[in-house]
Amino acid sequence: MIMRISLLLTLLIGLAGTATADYVSGLDPHGDNFLALRSGPGTGYAVLHELGPNTELSVLETSGNWRRVVLNDGKTGWAFAKYIAAGVPPVDPNSEYPIITQIGRTGATLRQVTLRVDTASDSAALGRLRSGGGVIVLGQSGAWLRVLTEAGAVGFIPTGAVAIGVAPIGLQATNISGSGKKSNAAAPASEGWTRYVNPRFGTAINYPSGLFLADPPPANGDGRNFRSVDGRAEFLIYGQYNALDQSLSSLREDDRSSGRYDSVTYEKTGNDWYVLSGYMGDRVYYRRVQLTGGGDTVHVFEITYPPSDKPALDPITTQMSRSFATE
């Protein structure tokens, strides 16, 4: 349990550090007035896109004065840190466009946070919200969200303290073995990540059980399909005998020529594993394939989600991939 909580904290801290909102700021309006999104951390790398003032993005990684960022449409690249500010861009009071609203969406707090009466950090506190607690967004005000908490309180919290679309911790149903403890909204954060082990092939992975629920098992017991609470993300994990005795490179080439993984933006191969990642249609995918038993058995972890969920799910995918193993 301690390990689970520490994993959960790692996840939450990781999210807080990498997935909060940032935006392009401080450009010279009399200059070219854009920030170059480059393929690598340096001016020698190719310019992929030109980002205008107030372009929203999220920082994924730091390298010196450079930041690897993801845009809201899922594009990633490197940008010079000086022109990236934390938070959400200021709203232009004279803008003729309506505000983009998160109203009606649900989310989970990324850390302990104070619920406040007003949109100021020195305004009166209504209470303290637990990390991973569920909220419903009722209103929006610049860098603040007006939220209804799982306990029924209403107040303001900073926008960056919430991961929209992420299920709260401690509200998930029965775990996949069918014997897990159920908890309700009042329960403390007791469950963060769960380990799934496929009984037939020993394929195993840790996953955030507050976010993903298992589909019914297939008849052959090869693996499981999991779906996020909001239905947007999906992952599958399974094992199978390497019936055709294929080599690692032959399996990888089969994947690449299958048409399913039509765009590959990341590829890495080890002694007995490979990873493909990119876009399948309008969804992001990450696929890790592992051979064990001298190539007798193939284990697969594959996750897909919409690009808009990258800030929340890229770090989770990394965690899951690291835990992918056989037992």
Added chain:
Amino acid sequence: MQDMFAACSLLKALCLMVLFTLPAAANDSTASLDTGELVLIPNADIRLEEEELFISPDEIRVRYVFYNTSSETITTPVAFPLPPVDYSYEANYSADPADAVNFVDFRLWVDGRNTPFQIDARAITRDGRDVTSLLAKYGIPITTFTSDEAGFSGLRNHLETLPRAAMAELRSVGAIHGPDWGEGFYEAWIANVAFYWMQSFPSHTRVVIEHRYRPVPTYTFYGNYDLEAQHLFDEACIDADFEFGARRRMADQPYEMLGATILKYILVTANNWRGSIGRFHLTIDKGSTDAIVSLCRDGIRKTGPTIFEWEGRDFQPNQDLTLLFLAPLPTE
């Protein structure tokens, strides 16, 4: 323009828009507030077994049947947040309510009993300042929707007779904008209104939640030009039958113009908190046998002179509903 006013006087919503809208509207449509489903914090132990959704141009009613699959009572908030009323963008919403806060006349029943709920209503400026209490201090309602012209004039007069310092204060925080002195002001705040309550879901028990409200759709004119331009053809899946019906009705009308109600109901965002719906039943009432309706959903059956129905099992919405109602302009 004379023609426009002649036609406008026939259609209440558009009439209100022209009379009551100070910022010049750049088009002849009212703005919509697209509403959707009740919102629960995701809880895998609470299943949405059934949903019956009734949509007409004047009323939306929804009946949900929830089931708590766990062995414990779950008490959790349920919310119905309205989209932001953004005066600073377009003020021409067609709403003429009795109550400026509950301006959609939201009502709630739980297990058949009329049930009280809380209302959260905040006025927020575009740069993130909460001006709710400031508006209250000067007797300004959170929305300036009102059911009659007298109420509308009363509000304008009230504001314009406020002390100069009060107007200056409202202006300085960005709650209103307009000239420093003299007639006229524009609301610059954004109204966020939400209805919510704490709901208990007893173990292994069904709970029926029903609510109803008046939608705030877009009202506009629809004529031959719109058909030629294929206006809303994609959004509402207009087919040849609908087009034929529209042309036939237009031929009988002054200016060959019909009144259009464009009503959008958001189904997809709710995937955020719920899985698939065990049984989803959609009923559409076009309101009058003179009206026609089009939307993107195959397999809809006509079950009454003005009624259409559709039902799905284990339904996971993958698109929102956009309904286009066309009807002759009222001839009162």
